[in-house]
Each structure stands twice: as C-alpha cells, then as structure tokens.
Amino acid sequence: MTTVILSSLTTTQSTKTKKSKLNQLWSDVEKKRQRNQRYQAKLDDFYHYFKTSTEEQEQEVCFATEKWIHHLFSFIPRKTIKGAQREALYDWIQEELAILEANPFNTVNTTELRDTFTEALMADSSNQPETDSITDEELGHFREEMSMMLGHDLDLSDEELLEMVKEPQKFHDYLQELIAEKMEDEHSEGEDDIDWGADDFFSEGNGQANVDSSHNESSKAFFSDKQITKLYRQLAKQLHPDREMDEVKKSEKSILMQQLSQTKKEKDVIALLLMAQQYLPNHEMVMDKDMIERLQATLKEKIRQLNIEHQELQYGNDLKSVIWQKFGGGSKAAREKELRQYRDTLLRETKALFEKCQEIKTVKQLQLHLKDRANASRFEAQLLRMDPSELFGFDDDWF
Structure with missing residues (x-):
C-alpha cells in the first residue's frame, strides 16, 4: 500500500509494472484530451470563418x-x-x-x-x-x-x-x-442521434454495448469510493464561490463549481482527479492494489470515450463537423x-x-x-x- 500526492500521480516513475502502466494510461489520457481540444478548436475556428x-x-x-x-x-x-x-x-x-x-x-x-x-x-x-x-x-x-x-x-x-x-x-x-x-x-x-456512417463502427457489435455498460457501472462504483467522495467534498469546499470575496475570482469559481457538479453528474472520476491535481495538488491518496486496478480500468474507459469523441468530431453529423468535412480539407x-x-x-x-x-x-x-x-x-x-x-x-x- 502506497500513499501518493495527486500532483505526482501522472509523473511519478516506478519500476513496478502496475505503477508504470498507470503512468502510461494517465499520459495517454492527457494526449488524447489535448488532441480533441485542438480538433474542436479547429472546428470552432472554421465554423466562425464560414459564418462570417x-x-x-x-x-x-x-x-x-x-x-x-x-x-x-x-x-x-x-x-x-x-x-x-x-x-x-x-x-x-x-x-x-x-x-x-x-x-x-x-x-x-x-x-x-x-x-x-x-x-x-x-x-x-x-x-x-x-x-x-x-x-x-x-x-x-x-x-x-x-x-x-x-x-x-x-x-x-x-x-x-x-x-x-x-x-x-x-x-x-x-x-x-x-x-x-x-x-x-x-x-x-x-x-440525441449520432450517425457514425457505418454499421460496424464497433467491431465487436452488440458485445461492445455490454462492455460499455460494464465500464459505466465500474466508473459509477469507483466514484462512490470513500477516497473519491472525500476528494469531491474538499474540492467543493475549495472552489465554492461563496468563500471568495474578490468578484472576479468569485465568477471564476462559479464556473469551476459548475464543472465540478458536471463531473459528479457524469460520475467522471478522471475529470475529478484532473481538477484535484490542479486545485488540490498536495492531496494524498492511498494507492493500494485494488485502487490501482480500479483506476487503471477507469483510465482505459476514459481513453475509449476520448477516442469515440474524436471519431464524432471527425465524422459526426453536427453542423460544425459537416461544414469541416465539406470544405475543410487541403491547404488554407x-x-x-x-x-x-x-x-x-x-x-x-x-x-x-x-x-x-x-x-x-x-x-x-x-x-x-x-x-x-x-x-x-x-x-x-x-x-x-x-x-x-x-x-x-x-x-x-x-x-
């Protein structure tokens, strides 16, 4: 059983297999999040240009x-x-x-x-x-x-x-x-509808739906873990706008509290941990074998979701994606x-x-x-x- 602080969760290197795997998964999550953010920004910019x-x-x-x-x-x-x-x-x-x-x-x-x-x-x-x-x-x-x-x-x-x-x-x-x-x-x-453009987008067919359900249930259960619940409460206390006197910072914290509430609504453990790394970097968590395995499973689920999100950005039928697909190829x-x-x-x-x-x-x-x-x-x-x-x-x- 190991106690780690959140700021080192994604960067600590170890010769232990499970810890190394955990670090790699965190790295993959961050890379794919940044990839999706860049792609979304590209869609937003081109859509604004198209409208103009x-x-x-x-x-x-x-x-x-x-x-x-x-x-x-x-x-x-x-x-x-x-x-x-x-x-x-x-x-x-x-x-x-x-x-x-x-x-x-x-x-x-x-x-x-x-x-x-x-x-x-x-x-x-x-x-x-x-x-x-x-x-x-x-x-x-x-x-x-x-x-x-x-x-x-x-x-x-x-x-x-x-x-x-x-x-x-x-x-x-x-x-x-x-x-x-x-x-x-x-x-x-x-x-509500997403047209993936292919019936076999998920190669495992109906089996994939069962995997999705299993992952979602796993994530919800993990969000109810005592350590995660404690972390959520400390973040809520840290980010609550009523504790801030400065009006600018109060407005900023109102936005952050909305984001925190969304993580709770979606049972998104990874989003919660990422917020905690930024606003509670010295918070300690006990990383026993069970915690590490559950965190790895949740990180894998997050990576899968980010990949689906990227596919949706590329091939979705929302207006921004369609405009990019029709006019966004090639050079400027x-x-x-x-x-x-x-x-x-x-x-x-x-x-x-x-x-x-x-x-x-x-x-x-x-x-x-x-x-x-x-x-x-x-x-x-x-x-x-x-x-x-x-x-x-x-x-x-x-x-």
Whole structure:
C-alpha cells in the first residue's frame, strides 16, 4: 500500500509494472484530451470563418426560395392545373419547403409558410368535393392528394376524413398537430442521434454495448469510493464561490463549481482527479492494489470515450463537423477557393430563383415545367418497377 500526492500521480516513475502502466494510461489520457481540444478548436475556428464569409449568401438563397414558394402558392387556385400536373405542383412546393427547412442558416419562418400552404389547399375548390354527395372514389382521390402533400399516408379512417372534409378547420388543426410532431421529432433526433456512417463502427457489435455498460457501472462504483467522495467534498469546499470575496475570482469559481457538479453528474472520476491535481495538488491518496486496478480500468474507459469523441468530431453529423468535412480539407488556399466557388454557386441559385419568379407568370408557362416534372416522376416510377435485366438489356444468354 502506497500513499501518493495527486500532483505526482501522472509523473511519478516506478519500476513496478502496475505503477508504470498507470503512468502510461494517465499520459495517454492527457494526449488524447489535448488532441480533441485542438480538433474542436479547429472546428470552432472554421465554423466562425464560414459564418462570417458565407452565411449572408446562405440566407439570400433562403429569402429567394421563400419568394419562389409564395409564387408557386399563387398557382394552387388555378383550376386548369389538374391531375398529374397538380400533383407535380404540390410535390414541387413540398420539395422547396424541405430544402428551406433543412438549411441551418435559414431565418425564414417555415411554420408560417406551411400554414399558408395548408390554407391555400383548403381554399382550393378542386380539393374540396361537395360533401353532401361525395363518393368513395372522390374521398379516395382527396386522401391521395393530401397524402401526397404530406409525404406519407394519412392515418385517418374514411369517417374521420369525411368529417374533416365537411369541417375544414378540423383538417387544418390535424395538419398543425402533424407539423408540430415532425418538428419535435427532428429536434429530438438532432440532439440525441449520432450517425457514425457505418454499421460496424464497433467491431465487436452488440458485445461492445455490454462492455460499455460494464465500464459505466465500474466508473459509477469507483466514484462512490470513500477516497473519491472525500476528494469531491474538499474540492467543493475549495472552489465554492461563496468563500471568495474578490468578484472576479468569485465568477471564476462559479464556473469551476459548475464543472465540478458536471463531473459528479457524469460520475467522471478522471475529470475529478484532473481538477484535484490542479486545485488540490498536495492531496494524498492511498494507492493500494485494488485502487490501482480500479483506476487503471477507469483510465482505459476514459481513453475509449476520448477516442469515440474524436471519431464524432471527425465524422459526426453536427453542423460544425459537416461544414469541416465539406470544405475543410487541403491547404488554407484550397479551402478559400472551395468556399469562394460555393458562394458563387449560392449567388447563381439566388439569381435563378428570382428569375423564375419573373419568367413564370402564366399557368401555361408553369404547366410546361409541371409536365416535365410529372414525366420525370413517371419515368422514375417505371424504373423502380422494371426488372434489372430489362433495364440493362440482359437476356438468358448472358448467364
């Protein structure tokens, strides 16, 4: 059994195998922490540069898209747009709305846009058959129109749908509920989901989850160790802002107390020890065999977590990582060239959207575009139904 002070925990060299292993693990933790901090700083800096140089052009595209969507809205009441062309119009509006909603720099109120879309559809007499004499076929057609608009099947019985046809406000309320649910789901996914981009990211498959659970339980148990509990209390006493008279230092300690509280919440023994090394360097701990083994296991877990964090920084689907993946490669000059080309593309898209608003003024002009879109959708549907041998002209002699 050995008593050590925290300041020497990561630096003391020993010929004992377990102590040397402990020193190496501490060193690996610190190296990987610094690596992740450098990578995060790189992402932060590039994201700030992207916003400064390119956000304005992103928002201009969004404003132009909003105007184009309103322009398409104006054609919904036109009764000469029928059948596949009307479906193509709805699909076009949905496509533009989805593009606008997906842009992280968008400042346009897309909820209001969707409300306007819904109101335009409800006001469209072609979507509102006479309710007193509506047939099953007409109700089915109305269901198809609404399903196409939403992008998925309506979860409504014929009786419920007929009631909403008779009372449009009920259908409007139903659509608002669907939109709210969709926004909530997307927000939840954005916070909680990590797309690693590969199903076999962890080579051990389901077994890795069991290892993770085991490590987490080990870390939680270690955090409850009497020595760790004592260390936490002494740190809390040392860093508590109420014990500080100087206002600047009081503010600094408030931040440190938040960090300390976070270590307790996450049961992060390593973060706690690192804070203690800085603010209680002379604190003594009894390092018996059991303590050393438990500390080694916790350090290994920390290294694993830091490696996962690094993978997430590199290949994650958060905005900063995605922007770096798309534009951050190569030299500084290459990155600037890539961003300059991207800004030029955004400017061209903005110009093209405003030009379409000016050029497509009549139903006849719009119908030419709707016909092309309807034909393209029909061709794609045919391709999906075709056998691959028919698509590529294979016959039995090829096999």
